[in-house]
Amino acid sequence: MAADRKTVIDALSTILDPAVGKDIWTLGMVRALSVDGASVRFVLEVDPDRSKAFEAVRMAAEQAVLALPGIETVSAVMTAHSSRPPPPDLQTGRQAESRGPARIPGVERILAIASGKGGVGKSTVAANLAVALAAAGRRVGLLDADVYGPSQPRMLGVSGRPASPDGKIILPLRNHGVTLMSIGLMVREDEAVVWRGPMLMGALQQMMNQVQWGGLDVLIVDLPPGTGDVQMTLTQKAEVNGAIVVSTPQDIALIDARKALNMFQKMNTPVAGLIENMSTHVCSRCGHEEPVFGHGGVRSEAERLSLPLLAEIPLHVDIRRASDGGAPVVVSSPGSAQARVFRDLAESLVGQGLA
Numbered sequence: 001m002a003a004d005r006k007t008v009i010d011a012l013s014t015i016l017d018p019a020v021g022k023d024i025w026t027l028g029m030v031r032a033l034s035v036d037g038a039s040v041r042f043v044l045e046v047d048p049d050r051s052k053a054f055e056a057v058r059m060a061a062e063q064a065v066l067a068l069p070g071i072e073t074v075s076a077v078m079t080a081h082s083s084r085p086p087p088p089d090l091q092t093g094r095q096a097e098s099r100g101p102a103r104i105p106g107v108e109r110i111l112a113i114a115s116g117k118g119g120v121g122k123s124t125v126a127a128n129l130a131v132a133l134a135a136a137g138r139r140v141g142l143l144d145a146d147v148y149g150p151s152q153p154r155m156l157g158v159s160g161r162p163a164s165p166d167g168k169i170i171l172p173l174r175n176h177g178v179t180l181m182s183i184g185l186m187v188r189e190d191e192a193v194v195w196r197g198p199m200l201m202g203a204l205q206q207m208m209n210q211v212q213w214g215g216l217d218v219l220i221v222d223l224p225p226g227t228g229d230v231q232m233t234l235t236q237k238a239e240v241n242g243a244i245v246v247s248t249p250q251d252i253a254l255i256d257a258r259k260a261l262n263m264f265q266k267m268n269t270p271v272a273g274l275i276e277n278m279s280t281h282v283c284s285r286c287g288h289e290e291p292v293f294g295h296g297g298v299r300s301e302a303e304r305l306s307l308p309l310l311a312e313i314p315l316h317v318d319i320r321r322a323s324d325g326g327a328p329v330v331v332s333s334p335g336s337a338q339a340r341v342f343r344d345l346a347e348s349l350v351g352q353g354l355a
């Protein structure tokens with residue numbers, strides 16, 4: 001029988017980086033691990049200055065996996081992560097410094113909110129979660145990384161562009177107790193569509209390193225839908241403590257959600273759980289509940305994948321109205337059942353040490 005992913009990870013966890021004395025799995029050097037029957041592939045991301053010395057480690061890692069029962073082929077590729085030229089600084093045109101996964105100074109944790117496709121309510125969840133955490137006394141930042149359709153400034157009711165007094169530090173905006181920055185505010189809308197990987201990467205790195213976030217218990221990142229450059233860059237460059245995938249119950253949304261989950265797994269990013277949005281429709285007049293898109297699809301998906309189902313959020317017109325009005329439902333109707341769902345979600349994430 002072929003070895004499973006966990007056995008492969010255990011084998012990789014025995015291989016030490018001699019310079020640090022810690023194993024390569026714990027150090028996050030193993031990327032894009034794929035275990036496909038008898039064949040295993042992974043990438044070792046190494047500091048370019050050490051790539052020669054690391055060849056012995058790469059071979060040892062390959063051998064350790066090859067020694068597992070049922071494994072016939074192993075391919076371990078080494079990449080020096082600054083082998084590509086780093087992206088230019090948007091303002092100065094100078095090359096920005098390139099780094100591996102790193103912590104943002106002052107930011108305790110990063111929670112990424114993702115979805116397989118657009119329109120499932122990812123940004124609505126991110127906004128309500130952010131204000132619910134702020135209301136619970138957490139220091140919260142929200143990074144709107146959806147370069148193509150930034151919606152957080154509208155949802156959180158902030159307008160204007162962020163200031164940069166010295167051309168280096170970027171001063172974020174703030175409302176409802178949440179510190180907000182949106183990549184979309186840095187780009188002209190008509191230019192966003194032509195942005196390519198390196199430019200997005202540069203912008204995201206600026207958001208992480210040049211925005212004056214201040215001390216934060218948690219930075220929530222509202223990712224663009226799908227599995228593109230922004231997701232890859234974030235998980236490569238920052239230590240993401242948990243990813244949450246939002247989906248509606250329909251089959252088609254779930255197929256895309258699976259792709260997003262696979263990506264996080266490949267990038268070694270822990271998945272905190274799934275959220276079902278637009279779970280059932282609650283009539284604002286009579287309170288009657290109807291499962292417009294079916295109900296429970298995300299719950300069974302979460303069970304299948306042994307992942308927690310973190311919340312089931314109803315489809316309710318007040319949720320949309322509140323977001324459109326610049327004060328998420330948690331702020332505009334704090335006593336409502338809809339607000340309760342988001343507060344419970346916030347509480348459970350705090351309880352798990354994720355926010």
Ligand code: ADP
Pocket residue numbers: 115117118119120121122123124125151277278313314315316317318319320321323324
């Ligand atoms: P995404 O970020 O996934 O593209 P949005 O959060 O922008 O999705 O949501 C898309 C639209 O659906 C918005 O108009 C939003 O107000 C609305 N919406 C999202 N979730 C709900 C909900 N639970 N009830 C009612 N409207 C919702």
